Amino acid sequence: MKYTVSVLVENHAGVLSRISGLFARRGFNIDSLAVGATNDPTISRITIIADGDEHTAQQLEKQLNKLVDTIKVRMLSADELIERELQLIKINAAPAQRSEILTLCDLMGAKVIDLTATSMTIEISDSTEVLQRFHSLIEGYGIKEIVRTGTIAIQKGAVTIR
């Protein structure tokens, strides 16, 4: 089972290593981890996508809460969140293929941010599901490189975590 965890932590040195160390130490599997300061610069928000059964998820929540730097931990269920990941993708693109790729990008809400005689670099930000669909559409051209930020998530509606 995949689950999404939002963690608010003190924004100071060493916190990220404490969090990531916890995962390694306790044997939790993480798919992605994204971190950045919030509107309050003293607080960072970490979004973790992890894998495991319910017992593991509960333990993860408790262990995260136990860390002295942790302000709040919230387990988010799939139906209450909006998730996004930003990816930069470099693909093979001969001049003859450009317009075809551009159409795909246009349809999928992606943007071409760099171009050479043989390649194109594409920027896309969307949910995991859409990103997977986009990959399958462009993989035929030959993906040379993918860089991804890791998933971030926010709750739907007016509710906030603070």
Add this chain to the structure above:
Amino acid sequence: MITAAEAMVKCLELEGVKVVFGYPGAAICPFYDKLYESDIHHVLVRHEANAGHAASGYARMTGQPGVCIATSGPGATNLLTAIATAYADSIPLICITGQVSTDQIGCDVFQEVDITGAAEPFVKYSYLVKEAADIPRIFKEAFYLAGTGRKGPVLIDVPQDVQMRMINFEYPSEIRMRTYKPAFKGNPLQIQRIHDAVNSAEKPLLIVGGGVFLSGAEKELRSFAQKAHIPAVSTMMGLSVFPTDDPMYLGMIGMHGLRSANTAMNTCDTIVMIGARVGDRAVRSPSFLAEGKTIIHIDVDPAEIGKNISVDIPLVGDCREILTELCAMEYDNDHAEWHTEIHEIKNIVSTNEETEGYINPKVFIRRLSDRLPDDTICVADVGSNQIWTCNNFGFREGGRFLTTGGMGTMGYSLPCALGAKLSSPDREVVAICGDGSFQMQMMELATVIQENAAVKIIIMKNKRLGMVRELQTKNYENRLIATDIGNYPDFVALAKAYGIEADRVSTMAEAEEKIEKLASSKSAYLLECNVYKLESTL
């Protein structure tokens, strides 16, 4: 304005610290230079790990965080084992290390090591001090963190140049931490549920862990047992909460526990675990144990609840607070039948065969505890000697047992006993160790004599790493390797070389006389006991 080093010393003074344990080096010299002017007594150990273990013994007896100090690099890494030991046993420590100057951090200079990074998995929290002005706040927080909630070690790493900077010293009067709020009071609904569960149970049983000592709830726990008519067993860390001969009490559970205690644990219908974390040495198969039983778990650390055993009634909070509330309630079930059964279970005794011409450690330890005062502090090391002590030392009212049940760190007993003795100079303190574990700490004989600490030391000399030898015999077809440690050194001569009184006992016939000499000595004393090489742990 004062230097940050002076501020560090002032912080310790303001926290009421009287004794610190340490070993100096270049990077911590500015701090030591200011300690020179303080009334705080510094105990110079002979290895940094032992500074941590001694501080642990001191902390466990005073209930306040113990303080240990080491220099950067190897000094700090030597301290790691003691930090991990304290973490596993939830002992409050303040560990102060010197660090190379801030402009040199990351350059791999002489005696530089990333100690906050290295210690990260087993500290409750750590600080690498970059701003000298933060010293008062950091010390205030560190003492608070170490000594509240689930207690544990806190590391403060202070670069040498930071120690020498000038700051305005003002010690904060209160803690401002938005993230750390340990639970104290238990949820009243859950307390009621626990009351109802034990009152309606047919065969309730208390499992007492080290958390009972950590929250100072020994009295409250025993009144609860009495009031609710619940018999009790103990984990290794909970030993001596109950006197050994208390009719309500059955002894230590677990892999190395008593058959009677384990039988009670397996036959009861409701378990109240209090300040215990269901460690694998105490409960080998938690899911098997929990089957068909109501499991109640009381602990200050929410992460312990449900970690190793599934729980029916969880309760987070301070043991003493919760037990006080449980004691204030009425219980009308006296569990009479269960107590009759417990009485029978208690009669299951293991037999001890004596080997002619040797000391039987089990019988010897019983006789030793009979002779020592009621309030003796007994420290066991790790290995067979630990189990012999756990199952045979007769604890009485006011007595106290110390050991490392979580980490199982060989070499813990002597420095721990030294720390305990310095905290309680009027009490008898005895360290029981094996000839293997003693050789991991014997340099501390020098500290014992330097501090004039009248610690009594028993060495169970079987010329083997006995517990591992037993494992090799049972599980590895008796292919014995690296467990024969030979008949050396002559520990009596060694102790005397340090100026410590010492004697040797080889047969049970002379045991009484030799115990008498040890017990009546007013100074440090070492007794080497000649134990059969194949003496079994249980």
